[in-house]
Amino acid sequence: MKPNAHKHGRWFLLAVVAVLALLYPVQLSIARDPGYRKEYNLNAPASTIREGGTVAIMAMIGGFRPLVANLLWLKADQYWHAGGSGWWRLVGVLQTVCEMDPHFIDAWSTFGWHCAWNIWADAAPEDRPKWIEAGIQAYKRGIYFNPDHYDLYKDLAWLYHDKLKDPKSAIPWWQEALKRRDAPIYVRHMLAHAYENTWQVDKAIETWKECLKQNPQDQVARSAVDWWGEQTSSKNKLNQELLRILKRENGIRKSRKLPMMEQPYGIR
Amino acid sequence: MRSILIIARNTVSEALSRIILQLILIFALMFLLLGFFFTYMTPGEEDKMLKDLGLTVITVFGLVLAIFIGVSLIQPEIERRTIYALLAKPVRRLEFVLGKYLGAVAVLAISMIVMGVVLVGALYLKQHMWNLGLLVALVGVFFSLMIMTALVMMISTFASSLLAIVGGFVFWAVGYGQSYMTQLAEHADNKVSSTLLQVMSAILPNFTYLDLRLPVVDGIPIPLRLLSKMGIYGLGYSIVVLAIAAILFNEREM
Amino acid sequence: MASVVEVQGLTKVYRSFFGGIGVRALNHLDLQVAQGETFGLVGPNGSGKTTCLKLLLGLIFPTSGKAMLFGRRVTDMRVKHLLGYMPETPYFYDHLTGEQLLRYFAQLFGVRTAQQRKRVDDLLALVGMSERRNMLLRHYSRGMLQRIGLAQALLNDPALLILDEPTSGLDPVGAYQIRNLILELKRQGKTILFASHLLNEVETLCDRVGVLYRGDLKACGTIDELLPQPSQVVIVAQGLAAPALARLGEMGAACVPADGMVRITAPLEQSEQVLALVERDGGRLHELLRPRPTLEQVFIDLVRQEAE
DSSP: OOTTGGGOSHHHHHHHHHHHHHHHHHHHHHHHOTTSOHHHHSOOOHHHHHHHHHHHHHHHHTTOHHHHHHHHHHHHHHHHHHOTTHHHHHHHHHHHHHHHSTTOHHHHHHHHHIIIIIIHHHSOTTTHHHHHHHHHHHHHHHHHHOTTOHHHHHHHHHIIIIISOOHHHHHHHHHHHHHSTTOOHHHHHHHHHHHHHTTOHHHHHHHHHHHHHHOTTOHHHHHHHHHHHHHTSTTOHHHHHHHHHHHHHHHHSOOOOOOOOOOSOOOO | OHHHHHHHHHHHHHHHHOHHHHHHHHHHHHHHHHGGGOOOSSHHHHHHHHHHHHHHHHHHHHHHHHHHHHHTTSHHHHHTTHHHHHHTSSOOHHHHHHHHHHHHHHHHHHHHHHHHHHHHHHHHHHHSSOOTTHHHHHHHHHHHHHHHHHHHHHHHHHSOHHHHHHHHHHHHHHHHHHHHHHHHHHTOSSHHHHHHHHHHHHHSOOSGGGOOHHHHHTTOOOOHHHHHHHHHHHHHHHHHHHHHHHHHHHTOOO | OOOSEEEEEEEEEEEETTEEEEEEEEEEEEEEEOTTOEEEEEOOTTSSHHHHHHHHHTSSOOSEEEEEETTEETTOHHHHHTEEEEOSSOOOOTTSBHHHHHHHHHHHHTOOHHHHHHHHHHHHHHTTOSTTTTSBGGGOOHHHHHHHHHHHHTTTOOSEEEEESTTTTOOHHHHHHHHHHHHHHHHTTOEEEEEESOHHHHHHHOSEEEEEETTEEEEEEEHHHHSOOOOEEEEEEESOOHHHHHHHHHHTOEEEEETTEEEEEEEGGGHHHHHHHHHHTTOEEEEEEOOOOOHHHHHHHHHHHHHO
16 A cells, blocks of 8 residues: 555645645744845836836846846946936936845935936926926935935935025935934035025034034134134124024025925835 | 765765756856956945845855756656665655755755855955855845755656756746735735735745845844744745655655 | 565556556566575566566555565565665666765665674675775676675675566676575575576576566466476487388387487387387487476467467
């Protein structure tokens, strides 16, 4: 007689399926574990299909995700140097790289910058606000995945400050950047400038002094402190009054709001 | 019990002597080092690319190795009839299956270690830094390989070597494509296909849950708790597949 | 004394994957091999010899009937310790040397490491492979593989030896050596069951023989039982004249001229009369034969019978 003949049949199959199903909770617990970063492996960016085509999908299915991300990054470099229509394709490629490797900060940084500055320049005037918004969203999404790096906060602050000429909106982002480790000194300088531009002179001076505390050799800070000290000294009463008025008025003026158009992607 | 170890040892020496496996390993090392001869863009990106490439090469070649080792365990013994003399000895069929698997796993572990050492060494030569954290990703890969070898061995107990190899590649795609399947499930129209997809994702192996390459390269710390869960999944799944293989092999006529 | 090998009603039908009518490789085989006996299983290719052996080794499973070794089921591990099996045209692990293979199997038998070396040395000497012990099995010739095959079957000093075509592919010297080995093992009191299609070999070595044809056991018994006693005598004589031949014809002997001589075939009982006649008539005796039908002949007759 065949050994174990009684183990044949559908009971056996059922037992196997049952045991395999018991491993399902283990799978789920891995997925839900905070140490396991879902964004790396469990999302399929729609942009991959657009940009990479079937080859990319197959590569992803084959577990070549890191390779695809890196190759797309190299492709981005190609498009960059190609110029012209390459710039537009670059958007999709960058977006894909960001989605596939969400902790690759450089990618988010480049993506946001590319949307808000480069494409913005090429786009039709009615489309431009959309691209600004795209840049902002890119930075914000990158921050969502990488809250501990100063980089993207700084980039977003710069976008408000330089592109939108809205130093007031930039201030909170400069502050956030400063809270992170390794924030370079120029971030604090920028914060001080932002205070200056919004006529929050006392805060500006405070910040410049903070700069000096960090680095007593800071020439920029020193000269700024000196200049402002002079401007706000009791000798310059007219200036003081002017400054007070400007600060009050600045507070009333609302910051610019962009029309909320269709966004390339939302924050989950 | 002792027979299992004896058979495992013989399996290791046989696997290491097979030319095709040596070739796969050599190609793996070649590809690993290939990346070091290109310059990329900025130095920061270059490092990241090398690490990504290195870990992916190890993963891919590891899976290829796992498939070819898995196929070489049972079917060749039957085809060459070496198994006749073996089963005439006081060795249970279960001990045979387990011994073969253990030997295969040992060979995979050795390969992983060799490739990992080469990668870390090459990175050290380039960056003058020891990137030992990368080896954590290899632990996850190792669990995937255990599952893959078990699956291929299981198929080879009742089907030809060719079918087992094809099956291996199918499971490879399934294992990494699960995440896309689950996404489909979430967007499914009706409950039936959604549940069906969920059931399938439970039963079929899932390598994405064992894939730590990108986080490791980005320097994200991997808690031990997570590694143990991966170990439970990897071991548990392999044991189930082994049990199926053992039962199938018990019934197999030579 | 209980039989070492006991087979009752053993049937094996190979079915195709989709069911349906299968190939009946063995049909209700009944067989016993007593201890110390050498039993030969003969038959053409496809007669079921190998199937029978595989069933005894637990490599395949019977459709019905049972097979016992040493009074136990064939899958019993204790049986495997008492058993030595030499497969037909053995292939072994390419990457091992002859010595390594024997040590591997010795380990599986549980032979202690200290004794392994001695046992392996002895066996290599026994089969005449001592000089080639460090050669890879990959490079072994057919004959060398057969010898190693026999050596590995003897590792555990088994009480029962099952050999499948032990001398197939060997040159005459090699075959002779293997046969002598088998005789020696027989002298040591081992029970030997072997399958062969070399009938002369079986005749020489076996106590009892079983003839398989298309899954059926057509005949089973000792050589003497199977082979009909020679009932005739052949006398080749020279110098016999025609009258002598006529007289022989009357006696019932057949005379056939051959090469200047006469070949006289007569019933055994009349042999003395024929000899006397030849001498009386001035004939010279050239040859006196008592031809015994060989197993081969018996076998071919049997097959021819079946075909009709």
